[in-house]
Structure formats: C-alpha cells, structure tokens
Amino acid sequence: AAGVIQSPRHLIKEKRETATLKCYPIPRHDTVYWYQQGPGQDPQFLISFYEKMQSDKGSIPDRFSAQQFSDYHSELNMSSLELGDSALYFCASSSRTGGQEKLFFGSGTQLSVL
C-alpha cells in the first residue's frame, strides 16, 4: 500500500538559511499534519491542513510557514534557521471521510542546522 512520502530524507543547512520540506500524502487522504521531533523527544504538533485550508496550529514558530496544494501535497517552509531547529520533521496524512480518522506518518526529514 502507498505510504506518506517525504522529501528530502536528510537536509543540512547553515544558520539563517531557509529550508523547504515536502510531503506527499497517501492517495485520497485530504488532511496533512506536520510534527517536529527533537532527539529523544516525542513528536510535537506544528500545523495541519484539511482540503488545502489551514485546520489547526500548534507550536509552529513564526519563521515557519506551510501550505497544502491542489494535489494535496504539502510543503513546510522554514526561514532564518536556528541551531534549535535541528530535528526530525514528520508529516502525517489522514482521511476525515467516515468520521474515524487515523494518522499515518511518513519516514521524516532529518534537518541538521550547522
């Protein structure tokens, strides 16, 4: 079965640079969630989109923005990168149809800020 695809798998950036992370949800899924996971930490919710509109917002810094496109893929844009932004970034997708939503995660993007 098709899974959530994230790219790139690894990304190395310098401080103050920008980064763009991409997420391709499972086909026919209408909702995308972004999570940040620091080393040894649990995933923290950043932001979500449903049918291309922002749905919920968590602890996402103002330096970050995201959107969901017409083909349902999503991009997380990160500017003015800081050392503390180094983490695993996960995207999850789901379908809200039927009322019993389940989140499926991608393999993540490991971002290292030097």
Add this chain to the structure above:
Amino acid sequence: GENVEQHPSTLSVQEGDSAVIKCTYSDSASNYFPWYKQELGKGPQLIIDIRSNVGEKKDQRIAVTLNKTAKHFSLHITETQPEDSAVYFCAASIQRGAGNMLTFGGGTRLMVKP
C-alpha cells in the same frame, strides 16, 4: 490543552515475556487513543488504536485497554519477540470532525532480550 504521561520510559523484558506500557491523559474530552511504534530512523507506525466507546481492543499479540473514569490506557504486548524492540508512543486526541491533533506521551523504549 491535553497532557499525556507515559510510563515507564524504558522497559527491558526477556523474549517471550509480556510487556505493559501505561499512559494517562488529562482532558476528559479526549476520545481517540492510538499507539505508535517507532524504529530507529523511521516514522511512527500505527499499531493499534482505541476509541472511547470501547474498553478493550486486541490484535494478535497486542491489546489496548482504556479506563475513561481514571483517564488512563495501556498497551499490552504478549509473547514478545526481538523485533518488538522499538520506542512506543501513546497519544490522545479529541476527534470532533474538525481535526485530530495528537498529543503524544514521552515514549517508552522497549528492549526485548533474546
């Protein structure tokens, strides 16, 4: 907001033994409780979930129990195998049609010794 606590943080068992991981949540409105298994370098994988209208759910060697009154839920793995070694996360959310932001517990590192 929701707060989820998970215990123990590490658990070591002998192959063939059972493993139990416990979580408590704070928001009585939470109605969806998934469990994820995360292997090194991979994204969280949904292994079982339970909704607040049932007290127990089983899938082969894995079972989850929910006590809504006490606001706690547990994961039970029987006949553990070395491939069960991973970090396990519990999570809680309020599924209300408009979103499903998961709040994760701190994780349990399970080690199954051959």
